[in-house]
Amino acid sequence: MIPGLFVQHIDGKNTSAPSVIVIGGGISGIASARALSNASFKVTLLESRDRLGGRVHTDYSFGCPIDMGASWLHGVCNENSLAPLIRLLGLRLYRTSGDNSVLYDHDLESYALFDKDGRQVPQEIVTKVGEIFEEILKETVKVRDENANDMPLVQAISIVLDRNPHLKLEGLQYEVLQWCICRLEAWFATDVDNISLKNWDQEHVLTGGHGLMVNGYDPVIKALSRDLDIHLNHRVTKIIQRYNKVIVCVEDGTSFVADAAIITVPLGVLKANIIKFEPELPDWKLSAIADLGVGLENKIALRFNTIFWPNVEVLGRVAQTSNACGYFLNLHKATGHPVLVCMVAGRFAYEMEKLSDEESVNFVMSQLRKMLPGATEPVKP
Numbered sequence: 001m002i003p004g005l006f007v008q009h010i011d012g013k014n015t016s017a018p019s020v021i022v023i024g025g026g027i028s029g030i031a032s033a034r035a036l037s038n039a040s041f042k043v044t045l046l047e048s049r050d051r052l053g054g055r056v057h058t059d060y061s062f063g064c065p066i067d068m069g070a071s072w073l074h075g076v077c078n079e080n081s082l083a084p085l086i087r088l089l090g091l092r093l094y095r096t097s098g099d100n101s102v103l104y105d106h107d108l109e110s111y112a113l114f115d116k117d118g119r120q121v122p123q124e125i126v127t128k129v130g131e132i133f134e135e136i137l138k139e140t141v142k143v144r145d146e147n148a149n150d151m152p153l154v155q156a157i158s159i160v161l162d163r164n165p166h167l168k169l170e171g172l173q174y175e176v177l178q179w180c181i182c183r184l185e186a187w188f189a190t191d192v193d194n195i196s197l198k199n200w201d202q203e204h205v206l207t208g209g210h211g212l213m214v215n216g217y218d219p220v221i222k223a224l225s226r227d228l229d230i231h232l233n234h235r236v237t238k239i240i241q242r243y244n245k246v247i248v249c250v251e252d253g254t255s256f257v258a259d260a261a262i263i264t265v266p267l268g269v270l271k272a273n274i275i276k277f278e279p280e281l282p283d284w285k286l287s288a289i290a291d292l293g294v295g296l297e298n299k300i301a302l303r304f305n306t307i308f309w310p311n312v313e314v315l316g317r318v319a320q321t322s323n324a325c326g327y328f329l330n331l332h333k334a335t336g337h338p339v340l341v342c343m344v345a346g347r348f349a350y351e352m353e354k355l356s357d358e359e360s361v362n363f364v365m366s367q368l369r370k371m372l373p374g375a376t377e378p379v380k381p
Contacts (some may be wrong), residue, residue, distance in 0.1 A: 002251050004037050006363075007114070007305070007313075014327055014328075015040075017040055017041060017042045018028070018041055018042065018259045018260070019041065019042040019043075019044070019257075019258040019259045020036050020041050020042070020043050020044075020258055020259065020260045020261065020262060021042070021043075021044050021248050021256050021258040021260075021261045021262070022036070022045045022046070022261075022262045022264075023046050023236050023239070023261060023262070023263045023264060023265060023275075023361075024042060024046075024047065024054070024127075024263065024264035025046075025051075025052040025053070025054065025225075025230065025232070025246065025267040026052075026053065026056065026264060026266070027045030027054060027055075027056050027070075027188065027220075027221070028051075028053060028055065028264040029045060029047070029054075029226075029262070029264035030052060030221060030224045030225050030228075030260050031081075031224060032264060032270040033115075033224070033225075033371060034228065034342055036262075037227075037228060041226075042231050042258075043228060043229060044231065044235055044256055045225075045228055045229065045230045045231065045257065046231050046234040046248065046250065046256070047230065047232050047233075047234060048233070048234065048235035048236070049232065049233070050232050050233055051232065052070070052221055052225055052230065052232070053217070053218070053221045054069070054266070055069040055070060055266075056069045056070045056217045056220075056221055057069040057105025057218055058216035058218035058221075059301070060171075060218075061115075062301065062303045062337070062339065062379075063303075063336070064333075064337040064339070065215050065216035065218060066214045066216065066331065066337075066339060066341070067213060067217055067308055067351045068265040068299050068301065069217070070217055071212055071213060071217075071291075071329075072096070072105055072207065072210050072211060072212055072215065073086060073093060073210070073211045074105065074205075075205065075206020075207060075208050075209075075210075076093060076095070076209055076210070076211045077206055077208035078210035078254070079145075079206050079207070080206050080208070082220065083208075085220060085224075086213075086220065086309070087225065088223045089219055089220065091214070091215055091219055091220070091222055092211065092214040092215060093097050093211030093212065093213065094211060094212040094214050094334035094335070095099055095210070095211050095216065095238060096110075096211065096212055096313055096334075097131075097211075098209045099205070099207055099208070099209055099211050100323060104183070104184075104187045104210070105187070105210045106210075106313055106314055107190075108127055108130045109124040110305050110310045110313040110333070111123075111126055111312055111313070111314045111315075112309075112314070112315050112316070112320070113126055113176060113179060113309040113315075113316040113317070113318050114315075114316070114370075114371040114372070115172060115175065115317075115318055116317075116318075116370065118362055118370060118371055118372070118373055120310075121172065121176060121318060124282045125172065125173060125176060126176060128173070129169065129173050129176040129177050129180060130180060132167055132169065132177070133177060133180040133181075134171075135167060136157055136160050136161070136164075136167055137201075139160040139164060139167075140153065140156040140157060140197060141165075141201075142196065143156040143159050143160060143193065143198050143324075144156065144198060147197075148360060150196055150197055150198040150199075151197050151198050152192070152193045152194065152195060152196070152197065153192055153195040153200050154192040154193045155193075155197070155263065156197045156380075157192075157218065159221050161287045170296055173236045174320075175318035175320060175325075175341055176318050178318065178319060178320065178321055178322045178324075178325055179316050179318045179319070179325045179327075180321075181322040182316075182322040182325035182327060183327065184348065185322060185345050185346050186297060186327060186343055186345040188200070189295025189296055189297040189328070189343075189345045189349075190295040190296070190345065190346045190348065191322075191323070192207055192291070192322060192348040194293075194346070197207050205215055211335050214334060214335050227254050234250045234252075234254075234353070234364070235250060235251040235252075236248055236249065236250055236251075236275055237249050237251050237274070237275060237276065238275065238276045238277075238278065239251065239261060239263070239275060239276070239277050240277075240278065241278065244256065244259065244269070245256050245257055245258070245259065246259070246260060246261040259375045263275075266294075267289065267292055267294050268294050270289045271289060271294075284316065295325070295346070296345065296346065296349045296350060297343060297344065297345040297346075298343075298344050298349045298352055298353065299341050299342065299343055299344075299346070300341070300352075300360050300361065300364045301339055301340075301341045301342075302339065302340050302341070302342070302361065302364065302365070303337070303338060303339045303377055303378060304339075304340070304376055305338070305376065306337045306376055307332055307338055307374060308374050308375055308376060309328075309330060309332075309340065309375075310374055311330075311332075311333055312330060313329070313330055313333050313334065314327065314329060314330065315328040315330060315340070315368075315371060316330065316371075317367060317370060323346075323347070323348055326342070326367045326368075326371070327342070327343045327344075328340045328341065328343070328368065329341040329343060340368070342367070342368075349378045361378065365377075365378070
């Protein structure tokens, strides 16, 4: 679609600005629409929801901004295309880690972990186990090099521990290790038995460490979408390519015509075959859609009238299995707002989605009280 579009434009047969329909109003769609609009394309953006941002969603119902989706800028450097915009907008970042944090978005210095009896784990144990966990992960590279076929990361960890008895941990240290694995699962939004040994560490990690967005990502979404032709509540059902045009059909029966279309809908939408294509997508693209997986991480935000927890960035509960561990982000330290955010990922996140909001809050509070018996009731939004 696009090569033909540019040929027409260069040959002078099409004197009007080339038109593009962007389907999906998440950060990718908005950024695409912004770049095209800045380049003088005629852009129309269609979004199925009643809001923009997709997985970038700042909630203001507590009277303060809370990111229920993306929260960090991973890689606070100019190589990160969002960094200059965040700086231009004057948005504040709270630095949570340097470049080499084993737990990715937090360094181990600002943690308070608790055992099943509510006793805080000594910081020296947390630091020691974090170093051992890093060594275990490094050893999994040897297992990868020895095996042509892929395997779950948890299987590689088991092989490493069998080969290196000095890395095996017991008692409280073993439970802290399970908590480290829990944090790894949160990073990938899936369980460790579903993480690929071949690919888990193959991403390009930008320099500059990780920064939490103090005022949320909403100002970024608003800045990128300003003055764009946006249509909310427009669920696309069919995309037709005919000659040198694209016809995009919406659920309510309306349609849009343009020279080209950019599709930025979530992978789950493509997997569910919600949008029909004419002609159908090529086999190689359908195969890629089928092979890619989608992780899940959910957040339960709780606002309180009083601060009853330690002044650390993260509160955690250690346990015998990673699924039984807990992880709370302390927004009070970063933003000054008395809010804790419980983060759940993988199979546990799917189980939590079966609960009502009230049931979710009750469960999270039961976990919090096992760590901090003096926890008060949260404020209702």
